[in-house]
Amino acid sequence: MDASALIILIYVLVLASYLGFELITKVPPTLHTPLMSGSNAISGITIVGALIATSELGFTTLSKWMGLLALVLATINVVGGYAVTDRMLKMFKKK
């Protein structure tokens, strides 16, 4: 990777982190548990990397198997995370 590509990535990292701090500070304590399981699901974005890693042809290489393992785990994270967050948020009611 050349320096200019790296700088763009760092640029994105810094701005997104700052935005994250601004957004999360405003979440009320009542919602902290769903926030955590919801953001847990978002961290399953590694699934993108896992898909790319799995797209290697054949089953003979270590890299392919590592990709498959990562893909299973990341999907658990994504599907389970969103599903349980939805289950929790469904219960938050005001009467």
Add this chain to the structure above:
Amino acid sequence: MSNLVQIAYLISSVLFIIGIKLLGKTKDARKGNVISAVGMLVAIAATLVNLNLATFPEMLAAMLLGGAIGLYYAKKVEMTQIPEMVALFNGFGGLASLGVALSDHFLKTQVQAVEIDMVNSVSIIASVLIGGVTFTGSIVAWLKLNGKMSGQPITFKGQHALNLILLISFLVISVFTHLNQVDPMYITLLVVVALLVGILIVIPIGGADMPVVISLLNSYSGMAACATGFILNNNVLIVAGSLVGASGIILTQIMCKAMNRSLTNVLLGGFGQTVAGPAADGPQIVIKEVGVEEAAMLFDSASSVLVVPGYGMAVAQAQHVIRELMEQCEKRNIDFRFAIHPVAGRMPGHMNVLLAEANISYDKLIEMEAINDDFPNTDIVFVVGANDVVNPAARTNPASPIYGMPILNADKARTVIVSKRSMGKGYAGIENELFGYPNCLMLFGDAKQTITKVVGEMKEMS
């Protein structure tokens, strides 16, 4: 990568941001979660477009397997077990990032036989470290939370020195990994060290410090995804990863503040181990017991009740009978609310989820700062399974290990009823002088059973 895919990733990033923003408002939160899930779908679809379709069957198989496991767990899990589920899933996220990093390393060194440049090398190593630590750290946290491992801090002599040695050796091996990329020994060693560090970081931390640990591991799982983004030169991974990283760090700070401890203090661990001794020499606390009938009468004649729930309520699964108690009280026009301490339970917001599960309206749950001035005007404070968060020693006794921690002013109420299994100590291992106060009554027994009896008595009265 085609521009179209890049645009799809941008859309996906924006959807994550909108999703998290809506997650901050109680009435829009569910919608926010769906929007964030759509963002994930967009990212997955965009990625698939670019990939070799011949490998699609195994991708589908892996995703179906993972999806089924995730869905099954999400449907089956009890609300009391949410902390351990989040801990476990954090671990999976960490291991997934570690897997992607290793895959990329092996692809370049073994399959493509190309040299990994400096930036890529650093990204892979960072991903291995953060991912590995997140994985084993989360597994230890998960074991501690579900009771398969003692919640007691595990400390030994030279622990910090060992951690330091491991970190230094990680750095040294990192250099060798970069210089000898083809030899798989070095990267394997790196993985082993990272996994060890994860275990060693979490074992000295006690069960009730878990809110801090889970928040921190949550943040790590985001950072691991971020590091993977640097490996793959992929912006959506970096945006999503840093949002999660930031979220975890903020929650960690909130938890530490609520315990009046620094993050370093929590991480160094061993809290509550050394204080068991002097408590025995202190003045004996004389307590007053109360029976279920008398407790029912007290509730019946009150005009305001504040419930202070704690982890004990979750263990006893008492949230549903507390709702019944609330219904009995509201029938009598008694003002009935809940005072929530930020670290009550085993993860941030744990009590809110349990009470929501019991169908209690969220506007009845009041945060510590907003409720603390109301205690002196409250007839009955009902403490269910909470201990340290109502210990007045935090205000009055500079020798106490929890001195300075913000607490709920339960002791200021006219009458305090404490539902407690036995006279055991809180997690901090210290006596709670509140139990000896003249306005405090102890209601011993399993919270669910005793409260059910209280509710029964109240039903007979009316």
